[in-house]
Amino acid sequence: MKKSVKDLIILENECLNDDSHKIVFQAPDVDSDILPGQFANVLVKDSQTTFLRRPFSFYDVDVDEKSFSLIIKKVGDGTRKLCSVRPGEELSVIYPLGSGFTTPEKDEKVLLIGGGSGIAPMMLMAKKFAPQTSNIHILLGARSQKDHIVLDEFEKVGNLLLTTEDGSIGEKGYVTNHSIFKEISSFDKIYTCGPNPMMEAIGKIAKDNNIFCEVSLENTMGCGFGVCLCCVTPTQEGNKCVCTDGPVFNINELKW
Amino acid sequence: MKKSVKDLIILENECLNDDSHKIVFQAPDVDSDILPGQFANVLVKDSQTTFLRRPFSFYDVDVDEKSFSLIIKKVGDGTRKLCSVRPGEELSVIYPLGSGFTTPEKDEKVLLIGGGSGIAPMMLMAKKFAPQTSNIHILLGARSQKDHIVLDEFEKVGNLLLTTEDGSIGEKGYVTNHSIFKEISSFDKIYTCGPNPMMEAIGKIAKDNNIFCEVSLENTMGCGFGVCLCCVTPTQEGNKCVCTDGPVFNINELKW
Amino acid sequence: MVKLAVNIDKIQLKNPVLTASGTFGYGKEFEDFIDLDRLGGYIVKGTTLHPRQGNDYPRMAETPAGMLNAVGLQNKGVDYFIDSIYPELTKYNSHMIVNLSGSTVEDYVIAAEKLNELEHMPAIELNISCPNVKEGGMAFGVSCAGAESVVKAVREVYKKTLIVKLSPNVTDVTEIARAVEAAGADSVSLINTLLGMAVDAEKRKPILSTVTGGLSGPAVKPVALRMVWQVFNAVKVPVIGIGGIMNATDAIEFMLAGATAVELGTANFIDPAVTVKVVEGIEDYMKRHSIDDVNDLIGALEV
Amino acid sequence: MVKLAVNIDKIQLKNPVLTASGTFGYGKEFEDFIDLDRLGGYIVKGTTLHPRQGNDYPRMAETPAGMLNAVGLQNKGVDYFIDSIYPELTKYNSHMIVNLSGSTVEDYVIAAEKLNELEHMPAIELNISCPNVKEGGMAFGVSCAGAESVVKAVREVYKKTLIVKLSPNVTDVTEIARAVEAAGADSVSLINTLLGMAVDAEKRKPILSTVTGGLSGPAVKPVALRMVWQVFNAVKVPVIGIGGIMNATDAIEFMLAGATAVELGTANFIDPAVTVKVVEGIEDYMKRHSIDDVNDLIGALEV
Numbered sequence A, B: 001m002k003k004s005v006k007d008l009i010i011l012e013n014e015c016l017n018d019d020s021h022k023i024v025f026q027a028p029d030v031d032s033d034i035l036p037g038q039f040a041n042v043l044v045k046d047s048q049t050t051f052l053r054r055p056f057s058f059y060d061v062d063v064d065e066k067s068f069s070l071i072i073k074k075v076g077d078g079t080r081k082l083c084s085v086r087p088g089e090e091l092s093v094i095y096p097l098g099s100g101f102t103t104p105e106k107d108e109k110v111l112l113i114g115g116g117s118g119i120a121p122m123m124l125m126a127k128k129f130a131p132q133t134s135n136i137h138i139l140l141g142a143r144s145q146k147d148h149i150v151l152d153e154f155e156k157v158g159n160l161l162l163t164t165e166d167g168s169i170g171e172k173g174y175v176t177n178h179s180i181f182k183e184i185s186s187f188d189k190i191y192t193c194g195p196n197p198m199m200e201a202i203g204k205i206a207k208d209n210n211i212f213c214e215v216s217l218e219n220t221m222g223c224g225f226g227v228c229l230c231c232v233t234p235t236q237e238g239n240k241c242v243c244t245d246g247p248v249f250n251i252n253e254l255k256w
Numbered sequence C, D: 001m002v003k004l005a006v007n008i009d010k011i012q013l014k015n016p017v018l019t020a021s022g023t024f025g026y027g028k029e030f031e032d033f034i035d036l037d038r039l040g041g042y043i044v045k046g047t048t049l050h051p052r053q054g055n056d057y058p059r060m061a062e063t064p065a066g067m068l069n070a071v072g073l074q075n076k077g078v079d080y081f082i083d084s085i086y087p088e089l090t091k092y093n094s095h096m097i098v099n100l101s102g103s104t105v106e107d108y109v110i111a112a113e114k115l116n117e118l119e120h121m122p123a124i125e126l127n128i129s130c131p132n133v134k135e136g137g138m139a140f141g142v143s144c145a146g147a148e149s150v151v152k153a154v155r156e157v158y159k160k161t162l163i164v165k166l167s168p169n170v171t172d173v174t175e176i177a178r179a180v181e182a183a184g185a186d187s188v189s190l191i192n193t194l195l196g197m198a199v200d201a202e203k204r205k206p207i208l209s210t211v212t213g214g215l216s217g218p219a220v221k222p223v224a225l226r227m228v229w230q231v232f233n234a235v236k237v238p239v240i241g242i243g244g245i246m247n248a249t250d251a252i253e254f255m256l257a258g259a260t261a262v263e264l265g266t267a268n269f270i271d272p273a274v275t276v277k278v279v280e281g282i283e284d285y286m287k288r289h290s291i292d293d294v295n296d297l298i299g300a301l302e303v
Ligand SMILES: Cc1cc2nc3c(=O)[nH]c(=O)nc-3n(C[C@H](O)[C@H](O)[C@H](O)COP(=O)(O)OP(=O)(O)OC[C@H]3O[C@@H](n4cnc5c(N)ncnc54)[C@H](O)[C@@H]3O)c2cc1C
Pocket: A039, A050, A054, A055, A056, A057, A058, A070, A071, A072, A073, A074, A075, A076, A077, A078, A079, A080, A117, A118, A120, A121, A217, A218, A219, A220, A221, A247
């Protein structure tokens, strides 16, 4: 699918909890080429503090309805502003950008791990591959029960496992403390997106157990399509752009 | 009345024609001290192009209802944005600013002349003094009938005279072409606000006829309360600030 | 209670928040909006030996996240200041500081001598960086020799705290800072405005009567922060940070970069009560970060 | 039909819209968004003799109406450019220009010699103003002697159109402009980024790994316009205007101030199709103002 910059009409803006909104965009040209891990770069209109676009991973793509949705967590002025958009208004979006996660094989046992706003690409991942396998396990971590969102959606697409730091739902602790890691060697592939410390810890476990592992990085971006060279991460082959060479990287490529 | 900077709730936003809106602000502290010619300096929120406040003359002040209204004509990004405010939203306003027109005597025959957005202070002027005199004549000029707004309101407060450049309503031509000027020497005082060329022409007529005349200038402003010295106009006593020494000046003070 | 007081040479400011010259009138214009005694101090209008009419209107242009001005030091002269303004201002107990400009070294010196006599004024800020006047002004501030000559001469006659305000329109601001420090400055403040220009494409004319003018506001903040950081690392005297400070976070950024105090300029136009909010915001920040003494923020950037 | 073509030395550009180096990749990254052949030309990534890894992440900070970058000239070197990139780019018929940087005069010269051989590249833009590298870069661009030495040496080996890109981080940009003109530059382009800095108050750290970086975007437009105007009045060679151009109105302001062509930088990040919109907007403006030839806009400011 060609990249494009377009003004897209907002179909829905659903408040998921205090912090996060699901925003649905009408996108006449979406097709099934969009991969989990790819992202859209959204312009924040009418903000005195937000000059550059803001990147968000695709949470869902509906090829029939010609729409896609993002989950946006409010962390600063840009995301706050985006979360106040009203249906019918338009936002300028550049999409689809970046590389996606690789496709697991039919019979492989797969663990998807999402933390914070990193859960978004995990949904698209699970949805894309759920029809082909029953072996998808989804592990989501959050601070507390109220921070866990769209759980019912995730339950539909895989075996859902949860952790919370305060133990209010699921197992208590960080995702990497979850008991599933006791049987981690039974997994063929791990895919993860979330805060860097979480992904580094997961990457280490994967390496130790010789498991294929892809992570999706969230470096700050200037352009989102490979021309400013601001989003780089060090790799075995030197600095690479997270926006075009990634955001998805195999942990073996990174210098973790 | 002390000057203050406050977030004021918008009570009403009435579209008057393609270009102009009447916006009503709830202002708990307004009192009858506010003079015609004084203005409010409004902050345009959420605009990437509008950094400084925008000044507007009081159009109406309702001491009982604790509110005031402005008439805002869309000429650029700031005014466009302000005209899209919704009732219930808040705008930051500094008010009241500037000097007002002087009060005519009870028996004086007075001509108020407004052009473009300069009609706003003429309404407050007429309203304030209508109870004291029946001798108020209000002359308003515009390009065409559709540019004449709030005429019914003006009819209530004085003898209304109109001009249009295309003759679609009132006399054809500029305000200074109006037939009332044939009897101009019968007037004691002229008060005017509008484009500078209009006010200069009126000022000349007033001088020639030895009639007291005050004009309200609309220089661009940095602060609006006398500290940046950006809004100056040359006067007989050197540069003076339009925002504090004015916006109302006697034509004899100016270098016209 | 957190400790907010800082010292600039012999002066103790009750907090690090000052106002920038040319944006705060004589202070009294703000009486309706704030209690002036809440400020660390206030720097009043640029004053010259002789009265000046300033430049022609238009003197102002709005620009992205900033503004250009070309006021050109309109003021009634130092004698008028001393006779008519100064006595009124002695009622405030926050430190009042006058910003002094001149066209010749002699002008600076004569005016500084007069200001030296004012009991309730503990300091002057020497403006060697005004981009909006034809003679003097910035000309002094953009070369070491020029800066040195004015500062040395004024230092001879002015015995209280001498703050020198630096121009950002230079290749190496640290050079000038070192030169004025060596010439006897007790503190340096920076930045004055960046020389800029605005054009009205529709009218095909410059917007300012003077074509070019001085850029201020948030747009200049990154340049100002960089220069404050450079100068902090180059001189020993306290640095006062100026440029695009709109809120407490901005003020703290300047202090972390090395500023002992800050001046708020253009922000006063947008919100005439901003200075007091910044004082409060610094206090809040210190409480949140468990910092007892604001002096611990100065130059505390971890690089 | 309005005439949009302008000349920079021997090159005719089909319209005055170019792209700024470091913001347009190698051009091909924009293929999905625009037809490159609609542009006057495109200036590709900053290239150096030897490959460079650039600076560490974070290399970017958002600032009011702008951004700071500290990329530090990450690129695979001039040989890689010539062998792997250049052949691909010859398919576009808009003029391709490479931006050349170096740490030593020798580096510049060797690379320029190689670029001189490229048939489909009519010009190079000599970057003597990069603020993000330790050696060379801006150091050459902030003194007349430095600028002269590089330009003279490159001029000896580079026979096509030589554009020299100037740094705004100087006291007097006209001095440098005159020096590079005298040394043989066929055109000057300005401005490169203003040296700035950003601080994270919460973390008490600089945002950039390099502490300071280069400011670009609308925030710098007033400074850029002023310098273009000054340089236009100081040299005879054509001036290329750069700095905060986001739309056709901005581009026209630069042309009125004296620019023969303009480069769009940061604007490409916000809207990758902006360049073509600017071409169209200039055409619209000319029609509205009954201007037949875009050359009539150059320096047409009425002062
Ligand atoms: C490829 C990619 C995919 C993403 N997907 C999603 C998603 O699906 N949902 C979602 O909610 N968010 C996602 N993000 C993160 C999102 O882009 C940022 O939260 C957003 O840009 C913040 O904008 P802001 O204006 O609200 O915050 P700002 O005001 O810019 O920043 C607020 C605070 O957050 C920090 N911050 C901002 N951006 C980042 C970042 N990229 N990395 C680390 N710290 C940062 C800042 O340092 C600051 O402290 C993604 C980011 C990337 C690069």
